[in-house]
Amino acid sequence: MLMEKSAVENGFIIDLSSIKNTSQLVFELSSIMEHPDVKGKNICLKLGSLDLKQSQLLSIKALIESMNAKIAFIDTKSEQTEASAVSLGIMIKEISSDLTADIAPSEEDFKDSEYKEEAVEERTENPVQDTNSQEIVEVHTEVHNNPIETTEGIEDIYDEVSAQELSEVIPSENYQPDGFGILAASEGLLPEETSKYILLDTGNVLPEGVEENSVNTESMQTLYINQTLRSGQTISYDGNVFIIGDAHPGSEIIAGGDITVWGILGGIAHAGCNGNITSKVRALKLNAIQLRIAGLYARRNDTLNVPYVQKTNEFTPEEALIEDGKIVIYKKLRRD
Amino acid sequence: MTGRVIVITSGKGGVGKTTTSANIGTALAKSGYKVVLIDTDLGLRNLDLLLGLENRIVYTIVDVIEERCKLRQALVKDKKNPNLQLLAAAQTRDKTAVNAEQLKEICDTLKEENDFVLVDCPAGIEQGFQNAVAGASEAIVVTTPEMSAIRDADRIIGLLATKEEITSVKLLLNRVRPNLIKSNEMMSVDDVVGILEIPLVGIIPEDAGIITSTNKGEPIVNDENALAGKAYRNVAERILGEEVPFLDLDEPKGFMAKIKNAIAKLKVKV
Structure with missing residues (x-):
């Protein structure tokens, strides 16, 4: 196909073909991905005969991307994995055995000095590293632009967003034709491993004497805060809270109405603390450790417990709200 | 059942109290004992991070003391081992939110239903320390082989x-680097024991894997291959009264070497 003639520079092969179950795979992969040398690389995964569902492959992809690397292609012997990869737009390619023999890790290969030298060399050979990685992105999107059955007809709504990004978080059956896509949801809507948030089984945690209500949050006062919230700082306000800055992990925002963070939300956010179920939590990057709306509490999925969030200039604002008694997160793709 | 309440303390910060608490707690729970970890470092809590439980905390120890919830509600179960529970500290309050009697009461309640209650003490000798030791009957003093840490440990x-309540004080020597001891650049285990004159409960080697395990929220005792993990498992066995010889640290297994073996690096040419 497209990559037939071109070479994947800056690539890594991770051989996981001996692993027989998914949880072990994720564990191994996450420990490998923490190695600094893997950052920014194009990962070629060798998966052997392990069967992976679409949702499982999706979380593996998300794991790799959370470490700033991306999947170049996968090599699998399982038909199911192959089908999942096709529907996610991941290239499938066989890693020829002589190639893997070449790369069999020898002690000498990993002497630090050699390691570094090699990395520097690579850079001088390819002064414009980015073009290489871009090539692969194109491959991804191209694969995706071939209409896939389930997304047919909805594509025009999402045309401006790269297909790759969509496949990252939105399984096709949950596409909503109203310009929103469900990013993640609580129990029942998405399998646990792909949900961004999981409802805590605390039940409804409204304090005694407080009842659910749906007062329009637009009628409430709004508190503007023009600073970054740090660990241990709490903002508690009866109306809406608007933060211009980040809310670091360990901070707490408690509002009677909506919470909007013009930055990365990493702490605990409790909107509608007086039982207002129409309250929403919005952020440029919604990464709260816990999301609480009225009496519903949801924790972040453990797979997203990374030490820190990489800052970029590209944010896709997200909004969390209650729908049918569940916390649902929408990714705002377009305003109209 | 009356469990044992053990406080893990050090005086100096950064010597590994929290890492030790998380690992000993996990190791004891893995051996089938019911364990509760209490984080008393109000305002600077970390124990939840090391266990990867930060996202599950709804109520903290301050909520229990101020009666906003029941003690049972505030206990967070570990992801893997239901025998292990955490009572988290409040991040938005400071040490004055709790006093020694309240903490003693919590320890007394918890030890009735658990085999072990491990109290992770904050650095320093002020209120936080006084709170943490209030309910304990045993103590583990963590130190590293550096003069400053040893001086603070001595004070503690x-x-x-x-x-009066504390009947046993034991020493855990952390971040030991056998190479440096060999070249006489670091105090040896015998030197430290000689200065502090309390029985040794464990020697933990310096291990780069600790950093990874902290970032991942996965105590290193769960890693069967890590030397530090093995050392912590031995500490747990010694706490249980078994006689385990101290690890021979002369052949440290490289953590990075293992990871590197798992990664094959190449330029793919198709």
Whole structure:
């Protein structure tokens, strides 16, 4: 196909073909991905005969991307994995055995000095590293632009967003034709491993004497805060809270109405603390450790417990709200 | 059932109290004992991070004391081992939110239903320390082989001696680097024990894997291959009364070497 003639520079092969179950795979992969040398690389995964569902492959992809690397292609012997990869737009390619023999890790290969030298060399050979990685992105999107059955007809709504990004978080059956896509949801809507948030089984945690209500949050006062919230700082306000800055992990925002963070939300956010179920939590990057709306509490999925969030200039604002008694997160793709 | 309440303390910060608490707690729970970890470092809590439980905390120890919830509600179960529970500290409050009697009461309640209650003490000798030791009957003093840490540990051992309830004080020597000891650049285990004069409960080697395990929220005792993990498992066995010889640290297994073996690096040419 497209990559037939071109070479994947800056690539890594991770051989996981001996692993027989998914949880072990994720564990191994996450420990490998923490190695600094893997950052920014194009990962070629060798998966052997392990069967992976679409949702499982999706979380593996998300794991790799959370470490700033991306999947170049996968090599699998399982038909199911192959089908999942096709529907996610991941290239499938066989890693020829002589190639893997070449790369069999020898002690000498990993002497630090050699390691570094090699990395520097690579850079001088390819002064414009980015073009290489871009090539692969194109491959991804191209694969995706071939209409896939389930997304047919909805594509025009999402045309401006790269297909790759969509496949990252939105399984096709949950596409909503109203310009929103469900990013993640609580129990029942998405399998646990792909949900961004999981409802805590605390039940409804409204304090005694407080009842659910749906007062329009637009009628409430709004508190503007023009600073970054740090660990241990709490903002508690009866109306809406608007933060211009980040809310670091360990901070707490408690509002009677909506919470909007013009930055990365990493702490605990409790909107509608007086039982207002129409309250929403919005952020440029919604990464709260816990999301609480009225009496519903949801924790972040453990797979997203990374030490820190990489800052970029590209944010896709997200909004969390209650729908049918569940916390649902929408990714705002377009305003109209 | 009356469990044992053990406080893990050090005086100096950054010597590994929290890492030790998380690992000993996990190791004891893995052996089938019911364990509760209490984080008393109000305002600077970390124990939840090391266990990867930060996203599950709804109520904290301050909520229990101020009666906003029941003690049972505030206990967070570990992801893997239901025998292990965490009572988290409040991040938005400070040490004055709790006093020694309240903490003793919590420890007393918890030890009735658990085999072990491990109290992770904050650095320093002020209120936070006084709170943490209040309910304990045993103490583990963590130190590293550096003069400053040993000086602070000595001060702590002196303070613990004034507490009548504490019947046993043991030493855990952390971040030991055998290479440096060999080249006489670091104090040896015998030197430290000689200065502090309390029985040793464990020697933990310096291990780069600790950093990874902290970032991942996965105590290193769960890693069967890590040397530090093995050392912590041995500490747990010694706490249980078994006689386990101290690890021979002369052949440290490289953590990075293992990871590197798992990664094959190449330029793919198709």
